[in-house]
Amino acid sequence: MLEIQNISKSFNQKIALDDVSMTINKGEIFGMLGPNGAGKTTLIRIINKIIVPNKGVIRFNGDIMSQKHLSNIGYLPEERGLYKNMTVESHALFLGQLRGLTKVDVKQKLDYWLEKFKIQNWRDKRIEELSKGMAQKVQFICTILHEPSLLILDEPFSGFDPINIELIKQELIEMKAKGKTIILSSHNMESVEAICDRVVLIHESKKIIEGKISTLQEERKKNEYAIKFRGSMIAFVNALWTGFEIVDKEILGDDKFIVRVKMRGDNKFDDLLKVLIGQINMEAAWEVLPSMQEIFIDLVQPKEISE
Amino acid sequence: MKNSWIIALRELKERLGARSFLVMSAIGPLIILCLIYVLFAMGGQSKQHWNVLIADPANIMEGKIASSKDASIDYSFADGYIETKEFEQAKQYQKFDALLEINEKVLSNKTAFVFFREKPSMRMQKRIQYQTERRLEEVLVSQFTRFSISEFRKIKQPINVSFKNIYDPNDESSKMDGWVGFFYGTIIFLFIFLFGMTILRSISREKSNRIVEVLLGCVSPKQLMLGKIVGIGIAAFFQFLIWTILIGLGLFFMRENLFPDLFDASNMNAQQLTKDILNQTSQEQMFTAREYNEFVQLVYERINFLGMTTYFFLFFIIGYFFYGSLFAAIGASTGSESDGQQFVLPLIFMLFFALYSGYFTLNNPESTMATVFHYLPFTSPVVVMVKLSQGYKIGHSYELFLSLFILIISSLAVLNLAGRIYSNGILQFGHRVRLKHLFRWIKN
Structure with a gap:
């Protein structure tokens, strides 16, 4: 699904990623683990074409990754925000249209998700009226609204209460069952390892290890x-x-x-x-x-x- | 482009729904209309009674001017020739408001000069001109023709009475037409400043609340920047349209209602109206009907609104892109919402400099610097407006298009540079912006 080949990126003199390669297979939940500042967010931004690497290529389904592939990706960044004075629906319409959906599509899909999360009465609420946790749910819905084939979630559980963490985890497992590919990035390894099929460990800009969690555990028990x-x-x-x-x-x-x-x-x-x-x-x-x-x-x- | 348009529409919707937009839409035109009203009113309240000294060394007028006394003008005759310097400074002439100079060649060159201390209203100017013209016609008819005065008036040529400021006889500071262009230029820069700051604030707010990264997951940084500039630009355009409509309606209302009450001859003090004027000829009716002050005349009669407005929009839009992209670049490079103020200052300085260059061109239209300002992209929107209202020399209209061309090319270049700064700076947080960062981002 996604091949990351020899990606290097430096900012000024500081190396953020040093010759990092990995492969993410279709239909798996892939964990990108490592401490803060390891280079995970930089790699995610490179995948999303937000920043350009100094070296290396990324292939999406065999093609070199380009702007046109972004509509197949749902990206929830770690530092996420919403326009506070917009309503939940207008927000979904704005982001959905940016990802290529029509207004009718957005409304239909929003109906589905609001109903699924039992939050139908939020539709006309302004973001500023919602609590942080509620706003994060809206952000999650906006990220998956266009049913992307690849979902990239940077620190997805930060800020969520345990009930909502479980809700999101279940949702991710359901999406995986539907054949979607999911990349989870976290510095809190315990929070994501339970649902990941494979992981990569990144430390100080370098890939340390990559593989199936069970294999890695077997090898190091x-x-x-x-x-x-x-x-x-x-x-x-x-x-x-x-x-x-x-x-x-x-x-x-x-x-x-x-x-x-x-x-x-x-x-x-x-x-x-x-x-x-x-x-x-x-x-x-x-x-x-x-x-x-x-x-x-x-x-x-x-x-x-x-x- | 589709995504830029979606971003532009969101931005536009937000701007149009903002309270500040509605407040500015109402307050802006109101302030301008109040200022115009004050200028009209001040013009109407200019000196109502004039003491005019006529220097007629050849005694052409034979000590006479109007057949009956004009209540608003007292004429006195001086025997000899009076130097303008002498009239300006000599104690015995201080009681006179103006000097009407009738030189010995007036009958052949048909030119007389009026040197005034304070600019007379249009009404007063027309009255002095009319009375001088009438008296000189009588002299011409009696000396050179066998016509009756009424026969002569059918074939006569007007006397050119040139009004000059005694303190500024070369008339360098009176550039009323140019002021119109300057006003247009000022409006352009007022809007660029107001909406440029809106771009800056909007971008730094998106940065600080981190939605920018969500957006960058869907669109490229340049598309995002362009969408913002276009959206806010359309809002600025709407606001300008509202201003234009409201000011236009206001001017119409003033002309139809307040204005005649203030300046119409029939409402004037009876003392001001001489018997002569009450028995108006058709020519004189025209004078009294046009008893507006100069500013009123300028606003209603001398501005080529259509031509000016067309170029205004062109220079407004392109100038907005030029400055808007710079505001966007600064917004994107700031580390926090309050940061980056030091980089706004040079931009504000540029805007003020552009206004100054317009003022400079107003006073020195033919100078080399005015030509330079005319082509510099960051000053041209205001300078071209001044030049347009002053009028390009015949065969020199290419200067306008050359300036427009330079502005378009520069705006594209600035848009590109700003795009680079934007792309590199938009995801940098919590840093202090330094000039070296901007240069590095441009190079990347």
Whole structure:
């Protein structure tokens, strides 16, 4: 769907993107993760033809990306705004027409979305009458109104309350099911990794890693398991022998814990279960996979320490 | 282009719905009409009684002028020739408002001069001219013809009575026609300034509320800039049309209602009307019917509204694009809504300089600098208006089109440069604008 090839961009002397390449496949939710200032927004702006790269090309469905492809893209920037004195409907009409819809189309689609989000009575409200969260919903509707085949959302959940975050997440999953491609950018990796199929990590203008979340986690898992149990912590420790190492523990109550255990040598999860059964009242056990945040820190920190 | 038009329409809708637009539409014409009314009224209240000294060294008039005394003019005769300097300064002549100089060749060259201290109203000028002409006709008829005076008047040629300011005999500062052009030019720059600032504010507001990035996801920065300039420009145009209609209606109303009451001869003090005038000839009826002051005459009779207005619109539109793109570039390069004021100042200075260049051209129409200002794109809209109202010399109308051509080319160039600054600056936030940024953005 979108091929980003060797993109570099610098502002004055500062390098914002350094030879970044990646591929976004049709129908996937692609996460663009990285700390603030990594270069994510610059890359998104380049995709949207807002700024021009110093080097590299972007292909959209095989064609070199041009202004005409913008009507296939829905872009919700991180720093988004609305005209405060315009009504929700006039705003939708303005942005919808800019994206190639007719007035009739805009009105029909707006009806659908207002009804879906149960906000029909907002239609004639001025933006200044809406709360921040309400305005963000309107922004989201305006972004998807023209049913773009590629949706680019920069920090989409910032400012939303948990209920609306869930609403938007569900909407994105539905859109993916309809074959739409979605790029999510965030510095808050936990907020988006749950719904992303694949991610790219960007740090200090460079791409660090790209791939399926499950693959990345598999590759970087540390052979750790979590055990949730009732009983005595002393009994738990006594049950373990040198083949296991307690990495972390979380006290849930007086006699309720979650303990992270790392396997040593050739020990397997089965071995751990064997030594614990009968010693403690086990409630759950699962393999601990690293979060994207942990993977990112793992990838970045040694480099920074060595520097 | 379609997207630029959608942006222009949104901008236009916002402007037309803004309270400030409605307020300016009403207040602007009202202020101008009040000023015009004051100028009319002041003209009507000019000196009503004149002391005129007639210097007639050859005694051509034989110490006589009007057959009956004119209540509004007292004539006195001087024996010898009087120098204008002497009339201006000598104590014994200070009681006279004007000096009518009848030189010995008046009967052949048909020219007499009136040197005044304060410009007489048109009515007073016509009266002095009329009475001088009548007396000289009598002299001509009696000395050179066998006609009766009524027969002579059928074939006579008028005497040219030239009115000159005693303090400015070369008449350099009286450029009434030029003032009309200057007024047009001032209106152009007033609108450019008002709506240029609107462009600047609108762009910096879009920057600070961040909607600009949403828009840039749909349109290119140059399309966005063009759409804004066009939309606000159409609003300016609408406002100008409203001003024109309201001022036109106001002038019509004044002419039909207030104006005759103020200046019509029949409403004047009975003392001012001599018996002679009451027994008007058709020629004199014409004089009294035209008893407007000079400004009134200028407004209603001397301005070629159609021609001026056509060029006004051309120079207004292109000049607006020239300055509008500069305002847009400054708006886009600001780091915050309050920032960038220092870059507005040079632009305001340019606008004032353009107004000054119009004033300069008014007073020195033939100077080299006036020619330079005529072609400089940032001064030409006002200077061309002045020149147009003064009239181009025969065969020199190409100057007008050359100036228009230069303005069009420069506006396109400025639009392009401003587009570059706009494209680079519009997504820069929270910085202090420096000149080096602007140059760098132009180069990018």
